[in-house]
Amino acid sequence: MRDHRVRILSNAPEPPAYWRLRVRLSEAIAIRPGQFVMVRTREQWEPLWRRALVIYRMEEHAEGMDLEFLYKVLGRGTTLLSRQRPGDELEMLGPLGNGFPPNAETEVEAILISGGIGLPALYLLAEGLARDGRAVRLFHGEPTVEPNASLPFFEDFARALGPEAITLATEDGSRGFQGLVTEAVEAYLQRARPRRAIFYACGPTPMLRRVAEIATQRELPAYVSLEARMACGFGVCLGCAVKTQFASDRAPHYRRVCVEGPIFRAEEVIWNEL
Amino acid sequence: MRDHRVRILSNAPEPPAYWRLRVRLSEAIAIRPGQFVMVRTREQWEPLWRRALVIYRMEEHAEGMDLEFLYKVLGRGTTLLSRQRPGDELEMLGPLGNGFPPNAETEVEAILISGGIGLPALYLLAEGLARDGRAVRLFHGEPTVEPNASLPFFEDFARALGPEAITLATEDGSRGFQGLVTEAVEAYLQRARPRRAIFYACGPTPMLRRVAEIATQRELPAYVSLEARMACGFGVCLGCAVKTQFASDRAPHYRRVCVEGPIFRAEEVIWNEL
């Protein structure tokens, strides 16, 4: 964990509704899938807090390392970020958070589920599992997607997993499966009946809650990547607390999304206190 | 006076210590020499206030009008401005302020005096007087100037006035006259003894005060362009007040630099209350 001064290589909008940011670090650092950074622009006085971005992709090379991020422009922080140009510098604290646990068992199919801007949390995981020869499927949901738009993130995942391993769900049926991504997952489970499976999910809370329910019903393990308002990202403000329960015999208590998370086992999260 | 949304054409550093900004307005507007604008970048939350910049040069053309500014990077506002790129938009309120009065008399030599970033206030005035065939001299002071640096602003004035009409003074003698710009003016007055002259000055307060003294000693009229902290620039905050006295029989009272100024007659300014 350091406060890296990084240089922007590219920063541009990308369909359906994201921005892709590529930056260069002067050194290679160890990153676990699902870890994030806290970022701010140079001379940024407002907003005060840095913004959390999960590390989408990375590439080591002779000059150090390039990192890629996928983000959605929502408010002040991401608007400011979207106005930065190649050559501009960012301050990037990281890597932060626990990241996804390594998958010890080999015979298990990894089912990755994302909604909207939850997607970038899953790429390094997908790539790593595929590299290890595991079975991996990605289900990704969007509200809507232009029928003819090229989807660069799709190609990223297709290169890593093969195109047949990816399912796109759109709420309005504009492309792929019509319905919620969790419905696409359930349809798949009905159809393919994988013997052993594990869920990795990132997306809006209602989606994660539904993933947790499906996991419970089918007695499958599930990891979810949570979001919370973060002032620091490294464990000192206690602002990002979520209520969790580790084993049924211990009392529930707050854990920090930025340090003990953002990845939690779905059954440890007390969903109605989120 | 409008809040113009303008597009940056160029914005780059320029010796000895300034930045030159060129923007395009979609319409031509009437501007008096010495008038200013209040400017902020898009989505600027901090700093809160716009920053005052005098209109340095202008050029009308078929698509509207280009304005040029010369500025010095001092604090938050100008740092932010310096990080804007061609294509970015600015919000520009103006033109504001009274501007220099038209020079009615023809036989008078106009002596323009500037220190540091006071310079841009004088270009449109110089150009206008020269166009009208008046005698104009510019005296400009800098703390120091690289001996071999090209000085683009010098060329601007040289084109308008002829190079022989311009005197550069540097405090360390690195170029031109060695000493304060007001000393250069006095040396000139001693030497050339112009029969009738009028001063127009913009620069740091001590310089302006000295100009006022010289004007009083020699019984010459003098106009000075003042600076003040400005929250609005259009007369409603009353923050930019300076104490002035119009005629010896009227009590001194505060006037707004942004509306009744920034140009004042030197003898109207109560210098020890600035």
Place this chain on the structure above:
Amino acid sequence: MSCDLSVEIAGLRFKNPILTASGTFGYGLEFAPWFDLGRLGGICTKGLSLKPLEGNPPPRIVETHGGMLNSIGLQNIGVRAFVTEKLPLLRQFQTHIIANVFGSCFEEYLDVIRILDDAEGIAAYELNISCPNVKAGGMEFGNDPDEAARLTEACKRIARRPIIVKLSPNASDVVRVARAVEEAGADALSAINTILGLSIDIYTRRPRLATGMGGLSGPAIKPIALRMVYQIACAVRIPVIGIGGIATVEDALEFLIAGATAVQIGTANYYDPLVSIKILEGLQQFCQQQGITTIRTLIGSLQMDERLA
């Protein structure tokens, strides 16, 4: 369907709840080149005193993070010049003119009101009680509930128009002052005025304002102002006008939801002369999107857990 934005305060109907704050909108006329003043719910004039006031020596303002300090010193042309020079032009606009009034002693407040009472085209008076009370050794009127109440009562007795008392956040207990002036007959309250602050030039080791301390305004104070407005609105029955750091339509909505019947836009006018109209349009748009047919359903709709309030 467009939303009914009108609200009622002190028996007056305001076409919408967007007003501009005293001292940040000149005498109103300065903004006439920018937009039709008649679109505003109301305009609070620069503070008016009996005699013209020259104001404080410069520097009078300094920027801070998210705000500014001012010590203008209540510079104004005096109530008589206001009535003869400004009011005739101002009252032609279809909006409520609220005359902001102050004095350095009781009698001065009353004198200013008497003069205004004789003039046409004023809707109400707003008493600025954040003024040094010369008789009480320079303490603000607004610091002491009893004195604020006495002042309110005296003004109510003579004024032929409604009295809005503008509360000072520097009072020890603003809610107590609010209750006291309500009881004394105030028709409405406005809150907050600026918060006392300080800024220092580290090189000269002097305050950055010539007069020392000054009043803090702007987005920086919004959370504090909103909290106070909420607390005041809970404590009184008369309408409260919310002020403090409002710069966007979201800010204005927060104040309305917290219990303000209307809002005043202050410092934001300086860096965006069109901000009040932008907020008004944003409000109309928000209500339309949310299917709100009258703004009055929004006012005071904050759901605060009782245990927490």
Place this chain on the structure above:
Amino acid sequence: MSCDLSVEIAGLRFKNPILTASGTFGYGLEFAPWFDLGRLGGICTKGLSLKPLEGNPPPRIVETHGGMLNSIGLQNIGVRAFVTEKLPLLRQFQTHIIANVFGSCFEEYLDVIRILDDAEGIAAYELNISCPNVKAGGMEFGNDPDEAARLTEACKRIARRPIIVKLSPNASDVVRVARAVEEAGADALSAINTILGLSIDIYTRRPRLATGMGGLSGPAIKPIALRMVYQIACAVRIPVIGIGGIATVEDALEFLIAGATAVQIGTANYYDPLVSIKILEGLQQFCQQQGITTIRTLIGSLQMDERLA
């Protein structure tokens, strides 16, 4: 020539006046990966209570212009766990550890201090009196000068280490509280804690913090904090530690010039974990540039026109 940055507070010598504020620096150890904690003048720990506290439900924080609201609910591991798990590691750094202490009643404050008194490696106690006093119906201890004084006295009586009382800006009259606790024996004061504020979600019409209101901190509050620190420093003879919105070396210098003997850096640690060291280095540099040989000549050097103060 390098400047002597050391200052004395409550009989303790601090190598420099840059401390970190309670609740914004964890238990200190969280920052050990970032820099040598021994470079700091001191570290104020997260507030410690007798029993571990779970804290408030989320959302606990919200960003505002130039600041943030928090309602963490004083979550902490409890004083005993602090003494056994954190202190042994923390006291190895060459800096003063100040234990920030609170309770929901008098006895709890005393119990916490008793436990800490038995431990090694603590320099002083900082009493957080901005805590709801359960016995006084949830009112803050810090709101009432008499109660604050009684608490200070009780703590002084038993503590074997100096007591710093941390003042609440939400008190009706912070200067009166300052005077009262000085008289009750406080060795030093620190000011200010967070200012009560509110932020509302306009879509849900609920507060953005689960618990309703929260404490405002960050650059937004600096002018207010600086004003209060100046007023307090003028009113008491014991040292004052300045807190509130410090983010740059200029900010820290303003507080020292206003009369603070040292400062604490709070919210800025969140967005820049190295900020306290940057400020320390900036301070050293400033003194060198200005030819200041001891920081003590700077403290309280504000030239305020007497008529204005």
